[in-house]
Amino acid sequence: MTILDTTPASTRKPVGMSDEEWQARLELAACYRIFDHLGWVEMIFNHITLRVPGEDGHLLINPFGLMYSEVTASNLVKIDLEGNILSDSDWPINQAGLLIHSVIHANRPDAHCIMHTHSTAGTAVACLRSGLDPDNFYAAQLHDMVAYHDFEGITVDPDEKPRLVANLGDRDLMILRNHGLLALGPSISAAFADLWTLQRACEIQIAAQSSGQPLVPVSLEAALRSTEVARSFQMGDRSRAGRTLFDALRRRIDRVAPDYAV
Template sequence: MTVLDTQTRTTKPVGMSDAEWQARLELAACYRIFDHLGWVEMVFNHITVRVPGEDGHLLINPFGLMYDEVTASNLVKIDLDGNILSDSDWPINEAGLLIHSVIHANRPDAHCIMHTHTTAGTGVACLRGGLDPDNFYAAQLHDMVAYHNFEGVTVDPEEKPRLVANLGERNLMVLRNHGLLALGPTLPAAFSALWTLQRACEIQLAAQSSGQPLTPVTLEAAVRSTKESFQMGDRTQAGRTLFTALRRRIDRIAPDYAV
């Protein structure tokens, strides 16, 4: 089954735009990809996307569902204040809303935002030195990762300006003692960046667990690696290739996401 087959074999709800339905299909597929990769934290964490053509409207997962239960039709449409705009039997998670809504509001280029609590990502977030540049994937992220200090569970509105200021213009952030965050102009671009950061964290912890000193990556090599990985060619298209390949796998093993 091809991606095109998945996109055309279901009927969008009456009154919904084609653009929103396609965004729902892509986002629901992404939740299933996260589940497949093990990037899950029970019913917590979020991936959000803007609703195309609807300023200030987002799609988010229903709070209470596991990622393998998320479908195109049960995603919840909200505004930046968390008001539910779609017909939904499920609430949304307030802690997730704060992080995602403030970044969507202040970064017009952020079509998609992803937040995870993976073991490797949170493990690196707990290290005083943060992400170590001395592995193949971390070397591709030179000067691309921001940091935000832990202030408790993210439900206090007073944290918003500090979160936005610390993120700046970067598309990746290590939330210290907490987890990872990625954003992008498309969902596949955000996914590709997060996958690179996640792999960097996994390899860092594996290498550090040996107790042996890591072989340094030179600054010149890191700059070149980042340029070759993220700036040569079309980053969005590169992310699309990776995401589409994973979506084909989800089409085979969990096609019910498209209902």
């Protein structure tokens, strides 16, 4: 019989690791499990990256080869912006996925966390010539907040980096055409809240458009007001945006998959 180790996670911090890094690892590992719980997974592919607190240019990323349900605080891989592995790891990293994350982290100091998904609804919208339709409750909260980047093939060509950065600009959300969704933020919770909103907008858009019936348009005034109200909750502390939502989901993960904290 397997006995669950109930020792508080904070006491299992590896020797020599800072408390700040360990807490970042715990939160990022919980985020991977939340994505798994929500079905935002693409087998062993896609990534969520997070800056290591107090270590300039160092990131945490998932080990390439593990499912999101297998990611733990201790098996996350520490790398630099060039993809060099800085921590003991039995696993490599996915160089194809690293290109997008590394160039954005390098050029957006506010991008402490970056999330990239290939969800069915998100990728479907990314394949539509018109992109995100504004005519639903969630899309109306994202007026003029979503950037677009044209598909250039699997992201392994360094020449694509400046175009990625230029197309993203100062926005925190991007639809990678024919590819998927991307969100970034000053914290895991902020990036998650924005990605969740975009994902829901895509899901509802695909469901509504599949009916073949015309959609009720959202007025520009209503979209502007909706976006203003949604953003007003974050104006006081952008780094804590989405914290209540993320913490609620993390409590669920604590109940159903507590092994993320090892």
